[in-house]
Amino acid sequence: MSSFDRSVDVAVVGARAAGAATAMLLAKAGLSVLVLDRDRPGTDTLSTHALMRGGVRQLHRWGLSIG
Numbered sequence: 001m002s003s004f005d006r007s008v009d010v011a012v013v014g015a016r017a018a019g020a021a022t023a024m025l026l027a028k029a030g031l032s033v034l035v036l037d038r039d040r041p042g043t044d045t046l047s048t049h050a051l052m053r054g055g056v057r058q059l060h061r062w063g064l065s066i067g
């Protein structure tokens, strides 16, 4: 049996900003979610690592804090 034999409600392709947030919200709504990404976990991307005000507010709304 492969690890993909288990059924899920939703498969999200892309595990970065949009995909991770979408998967989190779907899981919080009670769905079983599979997140797929072609990159390995922890793979970084080009970024200035700046978090905009709107992003900070959204994280707070989701109950996530910046450590």
Ligand SMILES: Cc1cc2nc3c(=O)[nH]c(=O)nc-3n(C[C@H](O)[C@H](O)[C@H](O)COP(=O)(O)OP(=O)(O)OC[C@H]3O[C@@H](n4cnc5c(N)ncnc54)[C@H](O)[C@@H]3O)c2cc1C
Residues within 6 Å of the ligand: 013, 014, 015, 016, 017, 018, 019, 036, 037, 038, 039, 045, 046, 047, 048, 049, 050, 051, 052, 055
């Ligand atoms: C140089 C640079 C600097 C930036 N600096 C900032 C910053 O400081 N602050 C900020 O807020 N934003 C910044 N951004 C913008 C930010 O990177 C993007 O807005 C954000 O990454 C978009 O997230 P996303 O999840 O939509 O897409 P992405 O981050 O592109 O993630 C998409 C994911 O989907 C995966 N994927 C795609 N196709 C497939 C497939 N067919 N199968 C499997 N997996 C797949 C990819 O591997 C990737 O992990 C910057 C962008 C650039 C280019």
